[in-house]
Amino acid sequence: MKTCLLFSIFMASLLSCTVTSEDAFKKAAICEGDAFSIDDSKYKIILVIGQSNTHQGLGLDPNIDIPLKGVVQLGRFEERDMQLVDATEPLDHHTVKANRIGFALTFANLFKQELLAPEDALIIVPCGHSGTGFEDNMWNKGDTLYNDAVNRVNHLLKNYRGSKLQAILWHQGERDINNKNYENALTAFVEDIRTDLNQPNVPFILGGMVPYWVNQRFSRRKHQAIIAGIKNNVCYTAYADPTSPFRIEKKDNSKDAVHYDAAGQREMGLRYFQEYLKLIESN
Numbered sequence: 001m002k003t004c005l006l007f008s009i010f011m012a013s014l015l016s017c018t019v020t021s022e023d024a025f026k027k028a029a030i031c032e033g034d035a036f037s038i039d040d041s042k043y044k045i046i047l048v049i050g051q052s053n054t055h056q057g058l059g060l061d062p063n064i065d066i067p068l069k070g071v072v073q074l075g076r077f078e079e080r081d082m083q084l085v086d087a088t089e090p091l092d093h094h095t096v097k098a099n100r101i102g103f104a105l106t107f108a109n110l111f112k113q114e115l116l117a118p119e120d121a122l123i124i125v126p127c128g129h130s131g132t133g134f135e136d137n138m139w140n141k142g143d144t145l146y147n148d149a150v151n152r153v154n155h156l157l158k159n160y161r162g163s164k165l166q167a168i169l170w171h172q173g174e175r176d177i178n179n180k181n182y183e184n185a186l187t188a189f190v191e192d193i194r195t196d197l198n199q200p201n202v203p204f205i206l207g208g209m210v211p212y213w214v215n216q217r218f219s220r221r222k223h224q225a226i227i228a229g230i231k232n233n234v235c236y237t238a239y240a241d242p243t244s245p246f247r248i249e250k251k252d253n254s255k256d257a258v259h260y261d262a263a264g265q266r267e268m269g270l271r272y273f274q275e276y277l278k279l280i281e282s283n
Helices: 102-116 144-159 182-196 218-232 262-281
Strands: 002-007 015-019 027-029 043-050 070-075 084-086 121-128 162-173 204-207 237-238
Touching: 027 237, 043 102, 043 144, 070 102, 070 144, 084 218, 102 121, 102 262, 121 144, 121 162, 144 162, 144 182, 162 262, 182 218, 204 218, 204 262, 237 262
Parallel strands: 043 121, 043 162, 070 121, 162 204, 204 237
Antiparallel strands: 002 015, 002 027, 070 084
């Protein structure tokens, strides 16, 4: 047991308490320092990072998956690179695939609708890459994908006056199932990327892997618990839980079992946003 400052997502006040394994998933760590809040910056930036479940949900619907006015993305390919372009699905992640979506657009549309003034813009920075992690030296500080994400956000902060990073949305873990150092690597990653973006308290939300796929093996369930538990040890972090308030499933869970489909991605986008609201409202 360890004593620490915690807050319950159901309470507004800070408590001094003792954490046990039984309540580990109900509490979240709090650090000293200024809490994050939505300010009057003109350009709000959302960084989306991780592996394929950031963007490969099959079933894009052009009648549903549409950005609201003012929701754009930082382009990646050819003449779009480093330019603000429409946030049309599929977004410009590293390993973009036709007819597939992620959770970011749902999150961004909710953010724009609920939290921003009509004249404000929200910029998605898509940086997901299939099959990548820490063990293969892609997301550690100084690695290729890490540097790409940091450079893109810093480009916006430098070139768009009045811009500010509002959230980091992370979805990764499948590649590192057998990485025994995963918890340490992930914790260091959160701290490193916040430092390199000069925003130590920016909300960082981690998403859970597909429940059906996770439940096939004990090692995956253990890994999911590590991802969910980061919020107990790192300040201003949260977990988008794919099992609550209901378990996200597909018509055929065994088909492309490791990936959410488009409907699951939209639901995850909602859950990321709900966790974001809890973070900013509780601080």
